Amino acid sequence: MGRVKNFRGAALLVLAMLLSLSLAACGGGGGGGGEQAEEIVVASDIAYPPFEYDEGGEPAGFDIDLMREVGERAGFTPQFQNVTFDGIIGGLQSGNYDAAISAMTITEERQQDVDFSDPYFNADQSLMVRSDSDIRSTDDLAESNVGVQIGTTGADQATALRDEGGVAEVTTFDTVEDAFAALENESVDAVINDFPVSADREQSSGGSLEIVQTIPTGEQYGIAFPKDSELVGRVNEALQEIKDDGTYAEIYERHIGVQPEEIP
Secondary structure, three states: OHHHHHHHHHHHHHHHHHHHHHHHHHHOOOOHHHHHOOEEEEEEOOOEOOOEEEEOOEEEOHHHHHHHHHHHHHOOEEEEEEOOHHHHHHHHHOOOOOEEOOOOEOOHHHHOOOEEOOOOEEEEEEEEEEOOOOOOOHHHOOOOEEEEEOOOHHHHHHHHHHHOOOOOEEEEEOOHHHHHHHHHOOOOOEEEEEHHHHHHHHHHOOOOEEEEEEEEEEEEEOOEEOOOOOHHHHHHHHHHHHHHOOHHHHHHHHHHOOOOOOOO
């Protein structure tokens, strides 16, 4: 009987060891691997350099790099979906997307429909014209047609000026690249848009376009989520780590070309 008991004990010990090894392999070490395997759908209008743009068929830019870094720390892998900017909030509300990063300004109106992360970028608006234009500021727009991207705070700014009699006409475009193209071919007289994006376009225009005025608005970008998303807390923790350990400044300089004067 003693030999049988010893055999059974040894068999049970081997079984326990095999089970332990199996669980360790599946667990990925402390649960991090399981979290990292989670994939979320992230909406972005990938036509807004330097924040998002296509590079060899893949999304690239400040927002893209930031979201990938956030995902690595928060335990998810972002799968980016290229969408038009004005459809992002509706897509979040209907559950088509788990999150959105697209140089989206945090506003009270948008906060009624979606939740935002903590701010991750400070931005103002700008007035861009052709280099040979007589327009030097928003005071010169009374007889002008101003181009904007639909659904943006730049569109809100231009519409407010029009309603006050300071702009003759506002023309909306699906993308800001379309607005810039319309400015170059003289279909519109000016473009009001986020300063960093217009500055990037000015630099690549070969001198044909220029920013003539910065319009201080104190805007801040945030990552957007469906209401009550459990991702918000995880993302905020990751964002804070990224800001604190110098990673944010590295991403900022890589895409904006300078060190941030202030981190939100």
